[in-house]
Amino acid sequence: MKTNQNRDFFKYILFAFAATGMFCLAGCATTPKNTGPKYIFFPPAPDEPRIQYLTSYASEKDLRGNSGGTFMNFVTGEQLPDNPIFKPYGAATGDHGIYVCDTSISAVLRLDLASKKMSMIAPTGAGRLVLPLNMAWGGDGLLYIADSVRNQVVILNTNGEFVATLGENGKNQPRDVALAADRIYVGDSETHCVHVYDRQNRQLLFDIPNAEDAKDFKQRLFQPDNIAVDTNGQLYVSDIGAYRVQVYDRNGKFIHTVGGYGDNVGEFARPKGIAVDRQGWIYVADAAEQVVQMFNEKGQLLMWFGEPGGSPVSLMLPSKVVIDYDDVGYFQKYISPDFKVDYLVIVINQLGPRKVSVFGYGHKK
Numbered sequence: 306m307k308t309n310q311n312r313d314f315f316k317y318i319l320f321a322f323a324a325t326g327m328f329c330l331a332g333c334a335t336t337p338k339n340t341g342p343k344y345i346f347f348p349p350a351p352d353e354p355r356i357q358y359l360t361s362y363a364s365e366k367d368l369r370g371n372s373g374g375t376f377m378n379f380v381t382g383e384q385l386p387d388n389p390i391f392k393p394y395g396a397a398t399g400d401h402g403i404y405v406c407d408t409s410i411s412a413v414l415r416l417d418l419a420s421k422k423m424s425m426i427a428p429t430g431a432g433r434l435v436l437p438l439n440m441a442w443g444g445d446g447l448l449y450i451a452d453s454v455r456n457q458v459v460i461l462n463t464n465g466e467f468v469a470t471l472g473e474n475g476k477n478q479p480r481d482v483a484l485a486a487d488r489i490y491v492g493d494s495e496t497h498c499v500h501v502y503d504r505q506n507r508q509l510l511f512d513i514p515n516a517e518d519a520k521d522f523k524q525r526l527f528q529p530d531n532i533a534v535d536t537n538g539q540l541y542v543s544d545i546g547a548y549r550v551q552v553y554d555r556n557g558k559f560i561h562t563v564g565g566y567g568d569n570v571g572e573f574a575r576p577k578g579i580a581v582d583r584q585g586w587i588y589v590a591d592a593a594e595q596v597v598q599m600f601n602e603k604g605q606l607l608m609w610f611g612e613p614g615g616s617p618v619s620l621m622l623p624s625k626v627v628i629d630y631d632d633v634g635y636f637q638k639y640i641s642p643d644f645k646v647d648y649l650v651i652v653i654n655q656l657g658p659r660k661v662s663v664f665g666y667g668h669k670k
Contacts, residue, residue, distance in 0.1 A: 344641040345618055347610035356610045356666055357646065358618040359639040361659035364389040365423035368416050388423050390414060390660040395439030395451070395481065396653045398629040400463070403651060403661060404448065406437040413437060413450060416661070418635040432459055432467030439481035439531065439625065449489065451479040458482050458491055471507060472500075481531045485538055492529040492542060499532060499542060501557070513540060513557040524559040526551060531625065535581040543576040543589060550576060550589060552604070563587060563604035568594065571606040578625035582648065582666070590623035590652060597626060597652060610664065611652060621657030626650065636663060645670050 346354035362368050365388035391409035398404070403416040404426075411434045412427035426448070427434065435454035442448060447468060450459045458471040458479050471491060472479055478495035488510070489502040498512040498519065519525045528546030535541070538555035548566035550573075553559055564573045574593035581587055585602035597620070599607040611620040629649040640646050646665035654660055 344644070346641075346644075348608055354644065354669060355608060356650065356664050357641060357644055359636045359646075359649075359663045359665050361618075361663060362390065362416060362661040363658055365416075368423055369421045392655055393653050393660050394624045394655060395437070396625050396627050396651065396661070397440050397442040397448075398627055398632065398649075398651065399442030399444060401632055401635070403627075404440060404442060405653065405661060406440055406450065408436055408438065411435055411437065413440065413448065418632055426461065426463075426465040428461060428465045428467060430467065431470075432461050432465065434459060438479075441482045441484045443484055449482045449484065451482045451491065453478055453480060456495075458489075469507060471502060480529060483532045483534045483540075485534050488534075490532055490534060490540060492532040494528050494530070497526050497529070499526070499529060499540060511557060513553050514559065515557060518557075518559060521559075523562070524551075530577050531579045533579045533581045533587075535585060536583055537585075539581075541579050541581055541587060543579040545576060548573045548576065550579060550587065550604075561604055563600055564589070564598075570609065571598065571600075573598075578623060578653065580626040580628045580650070582628050583630070588626045588628070588650060590620075590626050592622050592624060592655075595620045595623060597623065597650070611662070618659070618662065619657070620652060620654055620662065621659075622655035623652050624655050625653035627653075633665070636665065639663075640665060643670055644668070 345358040347356040391407050393405045394408050395406040396404060401418050405414045407414050412425050415424045435452055437450045438453050440448060440450045446462050448461045452459050456474045456477050460468040462468055477493050479491050480494050481492040483490040487504050489504050491500045493500055500512055501510045503510055514524050526542060526544050528544060529542045530545040531543045533541045540553045542551045544551055550563035552561050564571060568574055573591050575591055576589050577592045578590035587600040588597055590597050596609045597611050598609045601607055629651060633646050633649060644667055646667040648666055650664040650666055652662045
């Protein structure tokens with residue numbers, strides 16, 4: 306009897322789907338033609354588009370899409386969890402995933418772009434995270450996480466297992482970490498500099514700026530917040546205490562300043578997240594103006610994107626910018642057929658419905 310009931314139930318489900326499908330087919334004759342998705346570009350027309358807004362995530366549900374699960378989830382009534390992103394700050398990409406530092410839950414979230422699932426890295430013991438602000442993915446199976454309550458950079462493997470720490474608790478306040486082939490860079494707001502470590506033995510090499518250069522207002526750092534390193538080894542530091550970006554060469558020699566205090570284009574009110582692409586273009590997120598400004602390698606303003614306020618792609622307290630060349634294919638369905646995306650620009654928002662905003666840099670076909 307139970308087997309027959311199950312069979313009847315599934316017959317009912319299939320009949321319901323068939324009826325729904327016939328209803329849709331019947332209604333299609335009178336339904337207005339779908340005009341297709343609306344694509345949002347920066348700068349807006351009639352200017353040549355360079356940045357396209359693609360999508361955003363605030364939970365694992367967003368990562369899965371709006372399908373709400375599989376057919377069996379529908380049949381059994383099982384509800385898949387939303388698994389929200391609470392209050393993100395920093396991020397990194399690697400191994401086809403987006404890693405997000407969530408300060409509210411003292412953990413790193415991994416958004417797997419292939420499986421559309423989200424997992425959490427929250428180790429205990431020596432690797433315990435307290436306030437993970439920013440991070441870097443090493444490409445060697447290691448995650449480098451700047452924890453501003455532990456006052457150390459915590460190094461974990463991608464399984465969340467403890468490997469090592471950088472910095473002395475009580476003597477440092479790391480805000481961000483960046484990697485080069487042979488070096489680890491740690492921005493420290495307590496000592497007003499960037500510590501440079503040997504990546505292999507993790508020994509301190511030198512500080513940027515050094516003690517002598519730091520006496521010069523033009524070269525010094527007041528409150529380094531985010532850092533980035535380009536393919537030539539140049540270091541870029543967003544100095545939230547001086548409303549500017551400082552650029553140094555591989556040896557720590559000061560090169561030039563980008564921006565300065567103000568609310569005009571090319572100026573900053575609260576510069577935070579910073580990234581550099583392969584052609585040397587600089588992306589700076591301003592948490593007060595709530596936009597991302599783009600500069601060329603000489604520090605000249607190119608454009609900006611991510612409107613503040615109530616627009617469909619507005620940014621809310623943007624805190625991090627990440628450049629990703631490896632995962633464009635996962636976002637192909639969002640890209641306009643008339644637009645070619647060269648790489649992704651991922652912006653982390655501390656507040657709002659778009660915690661992880663994904664843009665594409667490219668050009669018209």
